[in-house]
Amino acid sequence: MMRALRFVLDHSLAVPIGAGVALIWANTLSDSYFRLALPTAFWVNDVGMALFFGFALQEVIETMVEGGALHTWRRATLPVVAAIGGSLGAVAAYELYVQSGDEQVLRSGWPIVCGVDAAFSYFLVKSLVQRKGATAFLLLLAIASNAIGLVIIGLRQPVMDIHLAGGILLIVAAVAVSIGLKQAKVGSFWPHLLIAGGLSWSGFAISGLHPALALLPIVPFFPHAPRGLDVFHDAPHSPHDSPSHFEHVFRVPVQIVLFLFALVNAGVLIRGYGTGSWAVLSGTLVGRPIGTLLSVAAAVAIGFHLPHGVTWRGLVVVAVAASVGFVFALFYATATYPVGNVLGELKTGAVLTAAGAIPTWVIAKLLREGRFA
Amino acid sequence: MMLRTVLVALALLAQQIAGLPTRPDSVKFAVMGDMGTGDKPQYEVASQLSAAHARFPFDTVIMLGDNLYGRQEPSDFVQKFEKPYKPLLDAGVKFYAALGNHDAQSNPNYKPFNMNGNRYYTYTKNDVRFFVLDTDVLDPAQVAWLEKSLQASNDRWKICYFHHPLYSDGGRHGSSVDLRVILEPMFIKYGVNVVFSGHDHIYERILPQHGIYYFVSGSAGQLRRGDLKRTALTAAGYDQDQTCMLVEVAADDLSFVTISRTGATVDSGVIHRTPRS
Numbered sequence: 001m002m003r004a005l006r007f008v009l010d011h012s013l014a015v016p017i018g019a020g021v022a023l024i025w026a027n028t029l030s031d032s033y034f035r036l037a038l039p040t041a042f043w044v045n046d047v048g049m050a051l052f053f054g055f056a057l058q059e060v061i062e063t064m065v066e067g068g069a070l071h072t073w074r075r076a077t078l079p080v081v082a083a084i085g086g087s088l089g090a091v092a093a094y095e096l097y098v099q100s101g102d103e104q105v106l107r108s109g110w111p112i113v114c115g116v117d118a119a120f121s122y123f124l125v126k127s128l129v130q131r132k133g134a135t136a137f138l139l140l141l142a143i144a145s146n147a148i149g150l151v152i153i154g155l156r157q158p159v160m161d162i163h164l165a166g167g168i169l170l171i172v173a174a175v176a177v178s179i180g181l182k183q184a185k186v187g188s189f190w191p192h193l194l195i196a197g198g199l200s201w202s203g204f205a206i207s208g209l210h211p212a213l214a215l216l217p218i219v220p221f222f223p224h225a226p227r228g229l230d231v232f233h234d235a236p237h238s239p240h241d242s243p244s245h246f247e248h249v250f251r252v253p254v255q256i257v258l259f260l261f262a263l264v265n266a267g268v269l270i271r272g273y274g275t276g277s278w279a280v281l282s283g284t285l286v287g288r289p290i291g292t293l294l295s296v297a298a299a300v301a302i303g304f305h306l307p308h309g310v311t312w313r314g315l316v317v318v319a320v321a322a323s324v325g326f327v328f329a330l331f332y333a334t335a336t337y338p339v340g341n342v343l344g345e346l347k348t349g350a351v352l353t354a355a356g357a358i359p360t361w362v363i364a365k366l367l368r369e370g371r372f373a
Numbered sequence: 374m375m376l377r378t379v380l381v382a383l384a385l386l387a388q389q390i391a392g393l394p395t396r397p398d399s400v401k402f403a404v405m406g407d408m409g410t411g412d413k414p415q416y417e418v419a420s421q422l423s424a425a426h427a428r429f430p431f432d433t434v435i436m437l438g439d440n441l442y443g444r445q446e447p448s449d450f451v452q453k454f455e456k457p458y459k460p461l462l463d464a465g466v467k468f469y470a471a472l473g474n475h476d477a478q479s480n481p482n483y484k485p486f487n488m489n490g491n492r493y494y495t496y497t498k499n500d501v502r503f504f505v506l507d508t509d510v511l512d513p514a515q516v517a518w519l520e521k522s523l524q525a526s527n528d529r530w531k532i533c534y535f536h537h538p539l540y541s542d543g544g545r546h547g548s549s550v551d552l553r554v555i556l557e558p559m560f561i562k563y564g565v566n567v568v569f570s571g572h573d574h575i576y577e578r579i580l581p582q583h584g585i586y587y588f589v590s591g592s593a594g595q596l597r598r599g600d601l602k603r604t605a606l607t608a609a610g611y612d613q614d615q616t617c618m619l620v621e622v623a624a625d626d627l628s629f630v631t632i633s634r635t636g637a638t639v640d641s642g643v644i645h646r647t648p649r650s
Contacts, residue, residue: 030548031554102475102494104478105510269547271547338512338513338550340508340511340551341474341511342550
């Protein structure tokens with residue numbers, strides 16, 4: 001049992017398992033699925049996912065502190081360019097698809113295609129391309145794309161004017177508490193999480209901003225230790241393997257949150273596809289790879305160099321692998337639309353982006369890249 | 374004299390549509406969904422409605438969404454709405470629209486749809502209250518509004534209509550279970566009697582669910598022939614031609630007749646209102 005659990009955690013299988021259960025459940029016992037999923041969605045999407053985004057930001061920050069894999073911004077420049085280009089390509093393809101039809105209600109859904117499922121794409125590239133440079137490039141691209149998506153989602157939330165001042169005051173108080181704890185050299189993240197985190201979450205909720213993003217302003221002040229880019233594996237006895245370290249304590253709970261997230265959000269009805277689903281797939285499967293490759297080509301043309309260990313063939317595979325939006329696309333969908341037919345279509349599209357694994361495999365094989373060399 | 378009175382009464386009876394009592398003080402309305410194609414079948418269904426209006430003088434048409442497909446410029450409103458329903462509009466019949474996924478978000482501002490700029494709204498006709506929802510996006514504000522409006526209503530009949538069906542045996546879309554989980558408990562709690570939806574391009578009458586009568590009427594322009602996959606939920610259905618419905622509410626009875634593009638009656642019946650606690 002413990003070995004099975006370890007295998008699930010090591011291979012980030014919580015999401016696929018949660019999604020699989022949700023899909024089967026929603027399409028066999030629909031009523032009981034939606035009766036559970038809809039009331040639970042708030043606790044998972046607005047509360048639990050705050051831990052996930054805090055956890056993800058902690059990892060990003062630790063790759064950037066001195067001694068981390070991305071200590072200098074220089075190393076991250078090209079993947080960031082690729083992320084911007086990929087997101088622009090994805091949004092353009094989404095918009096083109098929606099504009100070509102008559103379903104105007106879908107026009108607000110474009111942030112959904114900014115999502116890249118880092119874990120899914122990582123394992124895809126790792127198993128196909130088998131080069132560290134390519135997996136690092138993919139991870140950075142995913143992190144930057146999701147950062148773009150989070151900023152857009154954060155800015156597009158309907159802010160409630162009446163409560164805005166109070167909410168912002170709470171967020172500022174949360175940051176002040178976290179800075180105070182850092183200056184007092186408090187070695188544990190718990191006071192940050194419980195006091196500042198609680199204040200920040202309340203501030204986000206009151207002001208109308210998405211509460212799942214509540215830990216983002218305070219995580220920069222958590223205790224940090226530098227880390228490499230192999231974010232899905234931490235060696236035992238590393239600085240991250242300590243009870244005072246956020247990742248050590250929350251590695252398993254975050255996987256549980258992701259399992260629950262997939263369980264309550266990925267249960268789409270098989271007949272629930274529609275224009276929104278095809279628009280998401282156009283954005284992610286067509287627009288993103290084209291945008292990614294064009295932006296990298298433009299950057300190389302003006303003097304940037306491909307990172308060590310990344311070839312053009314590998315880059316093509318990475319660009320297609322980044323078309324898998326899954327968890328992030330699902331999150332952006334639920335943050336953009338309330339329950340209804342439109343959300344159903346878009347979530348179906350987000351789930352179907354997992355099919356991006358197929359063209360990734362085909363292209364890797366055609367280009368004889370990595371394991372097919 | 375008496376013979377003459379009887380003859381006139383018989384003549385009037387012959388003019389009536391079978392299945393509809395056509396009482397002078399009743400609420401009479403027509404139902405159509407997924408109609409706005411601008412194609413010939415839409416015009417033919419519209420002609421049937423106009424012909425029916427002469428014998429069954431309804432003053433209201435409820436539109437279940439996808440009121441216009443494709444481009445929605447001013448000329449399209451003429452081609453896909455004003456022209457086909459001109460005889461009814463000229464006769465003063467009022468249309469009340471719900472939004473479907475193909476409808477432009479600005480359509481609530483189109484005056485003849487009587488939405489007054491609202492995505493969701495309510496109105497009454499005598500002792501019948503209609504609740505019109507936007508199920509493209511069922512935001513919390515709309516759900517709260519519906520609960521408040523249903524709670525406040527003491528009308529004898531409560532009729533809801535919106536685009537996506539809570540129950541449907543249409544092969545393409547089927548039941549919107551996520552919406553059902555949110556809406557149906559409220560419908561039960563506050564005594565909604567009848568629900569009309571479209572989206573699936575068929576006609577279907579569902580067996581009463583928790584005392585509520587559900588209709589899918591999404592073929593007044595579009596048609597997905599052969600798409601009705603009958604199940605234990607199906608009370609009646611028709612997927613071989615375009616259809617629309619004529620409904621009459623008189624006291625505790627709601628009579629309905631579903632007619633095809635050729636004028637044939639494909640379903641009819643009477644729903645007797647049973648007050649629920």
